Amino acid sequence: MKQPAANPDLDRLRAARPALEARQRMVRSIRRFFEEREFLEVETPLRIPAPAIEDYIDAEPAGGWFLRTSPELHMKRMLAAGYPRLFQLGPCFRQGECGVRHQPEFCMLEWYRADSGCDAILKDTVELVRDACRAVTGERFCHYAGHAVNVEAPWEELTVDAAFAAFAGRTPEEAMAAGEFEHDIVAKIEPRLGLERPCVLRNYPLPFGGLARRCPEHPDRAERWELYIGGLEIANAYSELTDPAEQARRFAESADIRRRDGRIVYPMDRNFMEALESGMPPSGGIALGVDRLLMTITGAASIAEVVAFPHETT
Amino acid sequence: MSMIPVSDLRKGAKLEIDGMPYIVSDFDFCKPGKGQALYRCKLKNMINGSTMDRTWRSADRVETPNLSNREVHYSYAEGDFCVFSDSETYEEYHVPATVLGDQKYFLIENADCEILFYNDKPIEITLPIFIEKQITHTEPGVRGDTANNTLKPAKIDNGYEIMVPLFVNQGDWVKIDTRTGSYNERILNRK
Numbered sequence: 313m314k315q316p317a318a319n320p321d322l323d324r325l326r327a328a329r330p331a332l333e334a335r336q337r338m339v340r341s342i343r344r345f346f347e348e349r350e351f352l353e354v355e356t357p358l359r360i361p362a363p364a365i366e367d368y369i370d371a372e373p374a375g376g377w378f379l380r381t382s383p384e385l386h387m388k389r390m391l392a393a394g395y396p397r398l399f400q401l402g403p404c405f406r407q408g409e410c411g412v413r414h415q416p417e418f419c420m421l422e423w424y425r426a427d428s429g430c431d432a433i434l435k436d437t438v439e440l441v442r443d444a445c446r447a448v449t450g451e452r453f454c455h456y457a458g459h460a461v462n463v464e465a466p467w468e469e470l471t472v473d474a475a476f477a478a479f480a481g482r483t484p485e486e487a488m489a490a491g492e493f494e495h496d497i498v499a500k501i502e503p504r505l506g507l508e509r510p511c512v513l514r515n516y517p518l519p520f521g522g523l524a525r526r527c528p529e530h531p532d533r534a535e536r537w538e539l540y541i542g543g544l545e546i547a548n549a550y551s552e553l554t555d556p557a558e559q560a561r562r563f564a565e566s567a568d569i570r571r572r573d574g575r576i577v578y579p580m581d582r583n584f585m586e587a588l589e590s591g592m593p594p595s596g597g598i599a600l601g602v603d604r605l606l607m608t609i610t611g612a613a614s615i616a617e618v619v620a621f622p623h624e625t626t
Numbered sequence: 627m628s629m630i631p632v633s634d635l636r637k638g639a640k641l642e643i644d645g646m647p648y649i650v651s652d653f654d655f656c657k658p659g660k661g662q663a664l665y666r667c668k669l670k671n672m673i674n675g676s677t678m679d680r681t682w683r684s685a686d687r688v689e690t691p692n693l694s695n696r697e698v699h700y701s702y703a704e705g706d707f708c709v710f711s712d713s714e715t716y717e718e719y720h721v722p723a724t725v726l727g728d729q730k731y732f733l734i735e736n737a738d739c740e741i742l743f744y745n746d747k748p749i750e751i752t753l754p755i756f757i758e759k760q761i762t763h764t765e766p767g768v769r770g771d772t773a774n775n776t777l778k779p780a781k782i783d784n785g786y787e788i789m790v791p792l793f794v795n796q797g798d799w800v801k802i803d804t805r806t807g808s809y810n811e812r813i814l815n816r817k
Contacts, residue, residue: 411655494661
């Protein structure tokens with residue numbers, strides 16, 4: 313009998329089957345989670361005129377507009393319109409992000425709760441991750457970088473200030489003044505977070521607060537947290553910024569940084585700004601990397617192992 | 627001298643730092659949350675083999691080294707130099723034996739080789755992957771010892787010692803892998 317011609321791409325696709333079946337179990341578990349809690353599943357546009365202006369998130373141009381880097385601004389318009397609980401599962405695109413933990417096109421899960429904040433989102437996240445783990449492997453442990461992380465154990469919470477004191481030996485302000493905040497996070501802090509149980513790093517300095525509101529008791533910190541499993545960043549949550557003046561100021565600051573670096577400055581999303589002016593309820597929201605969570609649940613070392621068509625193969 | 631953005635770096639990319647050529651032996655794209663992307667690289671000095679770590683930010687640029695390749699034939703040894711002649715121009719290049727290291731034991735007259743130059747200075751020689759050498763000395767294999775992976779020492783004409791299977795005898799010709807400097811196979815019917 314004639315041997316079929318060797319085809320590495322088809323071999324790769326066949327080898328991906330267990331990961332893709334695990335992905336299906338995880339996605340089902342996520343949808344069930346939100347259905348039980350009466351969240352509305354929404355689909356917002358992939359191609360948009362005005363991505364959120366952030367310092368270092370670059371959008372892929374698409375026919376005069378851009379591919380979305382996140383569905384955040386559209387979902388917040390729906391919160392302002394009175395929808396109390398929303399979730400969305402779908403692709404986002406970020407230019408130039410490619411590596412063992414990044415794909416320029418990846419699957420994002422975002423959910424929002426009106427009249428709420430980032431603590432309620434944390435409670436959701438604990439339950440959602442535990443559900444997903446049970447649904448995919450039936451085990452308590454996630455794996456990354458050689459660490460077995462027990463998601464059923466109580467999750468650790470650590471402020472950014474405490475993490476810098478413990479692992480970087482300086483304050484976040486000192487690191488920022490040296491232009492090395494990101495370096496300390498990546499090289500010194502992240503590899504120590506969530507090694508035995510998931511870790512939530514919280515209360516970021518305002519310049520790294522994204523679209524989070526200020527901590528009421530600590531005005532130069534933002535109510536933002538990030539989830540780490542085995543040193544891998546999984547999700548980013550906010551008590552959402554709802555003050556239009558403060559939001560306009562942060563967009564302007566980010567626009568200045570982008571202009572200084574010679575990078576494109578996206579137009580202001582007028583509809584979003586008007587939604588804030590009309591009054592968006594205090595809300596909690598989160599963006600969770602579905603591929604990354606699946607990596608830790610299935611023990612994959614690279615994000616390419618958990619998607620059918622990683623960037624390098626398209 | 628040209629500059630490239632660090633976002634173009636990949637494993638195997640070559641760059642120049644403080645007048646030394648480096649090759650990227652490991653490459654990691656990092657991007658913390660909302661922060662700036664960092665490119666963390668392990669670099670290997672292409673001249674002395676030393677390694678170091680470097681981290682760049684996405685806006686940084688690095689210099690590319692002036693590297694060029696010439697196809698050559700090995701001609702002869704002269705003192706501490708090995709002399710190669712350019713396959714096209716017949717120009718002679720004197721390469722210090724230290725650049726070759728143990729590779730100097732695998733030079734065969736007229737063999738097709740390649741020289742990598744950094745600013746006109748030879749820094750690396752690529753030899754044919756396999757060469758043939760005669761075993762000039764080895765002890766006979768012990769009769770009855772037929773284990774397949776048992777090896778014994780053997781010498782080739784220039785005194786270089788390799789490990790060979792027990793069935794290889796003095797006077798046999800063998801194929802040597804020049805990348806690893808190790809025995810590959812015995813040549814039975816050498817013309």
